[in-house]
Amino acid sequence: MKAALLQLNVSDDPVANLVETTALLRAAVAEGAQFVLTPEVTNCISTSRDRQREVLQDEASDITLAGLRAEAAAQGIWLLIGSLAVKTDDPDGRFANRQFLIAPDGGIQARYDKIHMFDVEIGQGESYRESAGYRPGRRAVVADLPAFRLGMATCYDMRFGHLSRALVQAGAQVLVYPSAFSPVTGAAHWHSLLRARAIESGAWVLAPAQTGTHDATEGKPRSTYGHSLVVDPWGDVLVDAGTETGFSVFDLDIDRVANARRRIPALENARDFDGP
Numbered sequence: 001m002k003a004a005l006l007q008l009n010v011s012d013d014p015v016a017n018l019v020e021t022t023a024l025l026r027a028a029v030a031e032g033a034q035f036v037l038t039p040e041v042t043n044c045i046s047t048s049r050d051r052q053r054e055v056l057q058d059e060a061s062d063i064t065l066a067g068l069r070a071e072a073a074a075q076g077i078w079l080l081i082g083s084l085a086v087k088t089d090d091p092d093g094r095f096a097n098r099q100f101l102i103a104p105d106g107g108i109q110a111r112y113d114k115i116h117m118f119d120v121e122i123g124q125g126e127s128y129r130e131s132a133g134y135r136p137g138r139r140a141v142v143a144d145l146p147a148f149r150l151g152m153a154t155c156y157d158m159r160f161g162h163l164s165r166a167l168v169q170a171g172a173q174v175l176v177y178p179s180a181f182s183p184v185t186g187a188a189h190w191h192s193l194l195r196a197r198a199i200e201s202g203a204w205v206l207a208p209a210q211t212g213t214h215d216a217t218e219g220k221p222r223s224t225y226g227h228s229l230v231v232d233p234w235g236d237v238l239v240d241a242g243t244e245t246g247f248s249v250f251d252l253d254i255d256r257v258a259n260a261r262r263r264i265p266a267l268e269n270a271r272d273f274d275g276p
């Protein structure tokens with residue numbers, strides 16, 4: 001199956017973002033992609049919670065979800081919306097950071113709310129507190145396409161190997177990590193983490209990413225690392241999209257999963273053990 005990652009530089013304007021995402025999706029489909037994946041927070045990146053609250057909706061009213069579902073149906077493709085920030089009934093007014101798998105008829109096949117919140121102090125004045133704006137999910141999710149099983153995870157989730165292990169133990173052959181990674185941690189960890197998840201799982205790892213500088217409402221713009229990555233089940237990097245926006249089409253050959261797992265049967269060799 002031909003698949004494509006979209007690399008985006010979204011603003012705090014969901015309408016403009018939808019226009020840009022749709023144009024790239026159509027270009028990828030024109031090159032044969034039957035499965036298209038978008039990055040984390042495809043609908044909006046804003047440094048202002050007030051702005052987010054003003055322009056974003058709950059799932060039922062989200063224009064990005066409605067627009068991309070219609071587009072997937074018009075093109076007859078599978079679409080992984082890397083995530084949308086959507087309003088929830090959280091008592092603290094927090095959003096969900098929610099992934100959607102859309103089927104070729106436009107139906108919602110699966111949803112996943114990001115579990116691990118990026119609450120960190122990286123140093124040099126850079127800190128993030130994702131849990132202040134987002135309510136974490138509690139449930140790991142796998143979903144079936146006709147030819148393979150997908151394990152859904154988002155961005156910072158890639159640092160938690162027990163989540164990917166649970167997903168592959170539940171049958172996932174393709175792991176997705178749509179992201180809006182920080183440039184500092186991206187340079188230090190992005191390629192290593194994603195290759196490790198692919199190698200230890202014998203699974204494809206697909207990581208469509210946000211890139212560049214984004215909204216600066218709060219004075220300082222938010223920057224993201226880019227480098228959308230495709231890693232095959234042996235750990236080879238098939239696509240590194242660099243820092244420009246655009247799309248990357250590649251051949252998602254599911255036979256490589258069985259091949260890698262035959263050579264290194266890490267899932268079969270794994271053992272239960274007593275605690276240290």
Ligand SMILES: O=C(O)CNC(=O)[C@H](CS)NC(=O)CCC(=O)C(=O)O
Pocket residue numbers: 040041044045046085097117118128129130155156157159180181182185186
């Ligand atoms: O803020 C939003 O609107 C959506 N959420 C994100 O972009 C999140 C939290 S700031 N980004 C990450 O998880 C990056 C993880 C990362 O960079 C690492 O693990 O090193």
